[in-house]
Amino acid sequence: MTDAIVTERLTKFYGRRCVVNHLDLRVPAGTVYGFLGRNGAGKSTTIKMLMGMVRPDRGRVELLGHDLAALPGEARARVAYLAEGHPLYGWMTVGEASRFARAFCPGRWDQGLLDRVLDHFDIPARAKVRRLSNGQRASLSLALAIAPDPDLLVLDDPTLGLDTVARRDFLASMIHLVQRKGRTILFSSHILADVERVADRIGILVEGVLRVDCPTDRFKEGVSRVVLEFPARPPAFPGCAGLVQAWEVGHRLELVVVDFGAEQQKVVESLSPMSWDVASMNLEDAFVDYTRGPRRSLPVLGDGDDLADAPAGAVGKGGDA
Numbered sequence: 001m002t003d004a005i006v007t008e009r010l011t012k013f014y015g016r017r018c019v020v021n022h023l024d025l026r027v028p029a030g031t032v033y034g035f036l037g038r039n040g041a042g043k044s045t046t047i048k049m050l051m052g053m054v055r056p057d058r059g060r061v062e063l064l065g066h067d068l069a070a071l072p073g074e075a076r077a078r079v080a081y082l083a084e085g086h087p088l089y090g091w092m093t094v095g096e097a098s099r100f101a102r103a104f105c106p107g108r109w110d111q112g113l114l115d116r117v118l119d120h121f122d123i124p125a126r127a128k129v130r131r132l133s134n135g136q137r138a139s140l141s142l143a144l145a146i147a148p149d150p151d152l153l154v155l156d157d158p159t160l161g162l163d164t165v166a167r168r169d170f171l172a173s174m175i176h177l178v179q180r181k182g183r184t185i186l187f188s189s190h191i192l193a194d195v196e197r198v199a200d201r202i203g204i205l206v207e208g209v210l211r212v213d214c215p216t217d218r219f220k221e222g223v224s225r226v227v228l229e230f231p232a233r234p235p236a237f238p239g240c241a242g243l244v245q246a247w248e249v250g251h252r253l254e255l256v257v258v259d260f261g262a263e264q265q266k267v268v269e270s271l272s273p274m275s276w277d278v279a280s281m282n283l284e285d286a287f288v289d290y291t292r293g294p295r296r297s298l299p300v301l302g303d304g305d306d307l308a309d310a311p312a313g314a315v316g317k318g319g320d321a
Ligand SMILES: Nc1ncnc2c1ncn2[C@@H]1O[C@H](COP(=O)(O)OP(=O)(O)OP(=O)(O)O)[C@@H](O)[C@H]1O
Pocket: 014, 019, 037, 038, 039, 040, 041, 042, 043, 044, 045, 046
């Protein structure tokens, strides 16, 4: 098995609105996959469809090589899911919550690992869940999710509300899990610095359409901000392949371009600027610049080298409805 998650043309409507649109997602086994998108892009809906909690209107899901509709119990036990907001029963103690979770995982439970995580985050077994801090609740949820030693861990915005130190500890635990051979993690997040730190690959949903699906570095290197300086008001930019957006700031023209190369350079030089420069960007800057563009015509970014020249549309077979 090479892909831990596969979706084919996965589609969900709420009313007449298509919130996940022909999603072809492939998450290779052993990958930490950052699933990104602005508020309302469709991340949670997708994750709920992956977990069988929301029924798709079209398409199919495969987890660990099995069709989700016929997932054997043995495979289901190898998948763990952490819902947004770390839902736990506040009236339970930590020990009760652990025993409760364990009852759903007969045969696969690493109590030693759970104890180590609880100890690391200083979470006593007798503490009531409702008295835990946000960070402790998140860590308890993660500990309960990883105690069955899952092959696939799916987390919906797991670091929401955590402080920087708690987030780093949480992410370190995630990496520890995945470093054990073949483990796969898909997580959604709005904290791009976290994603940049741990994700091998990213997918970006824009209004339910997967526009980016590639290694994290490929995305950072693929999106460039180009700044052209002029002595007076800049000329209008004529456009080029891979252009996400262009705007004027005083005597400057700023462009966001996917896969800036010789062809785009020629267009820039044809405007005879006094100077021009390509700025390097971190993941957050690249994400902001990319997703702020005109949504229906964003250049797509995937593993291939020639995607910026592809007609605007989704990665894979899908497209705008
Ligand atoms: N049960 C529902 N009924 C109707 N509309 C819904 C339902 N769940 C989600 N939506 C809508 O679907 C769209 C996608 O929501 P979703 O929660 O998947 O986005 P998201 O990318 O996870 O957003 P966020 O980052 O804000 O959590 C939103 O417009 C949301 O309002």
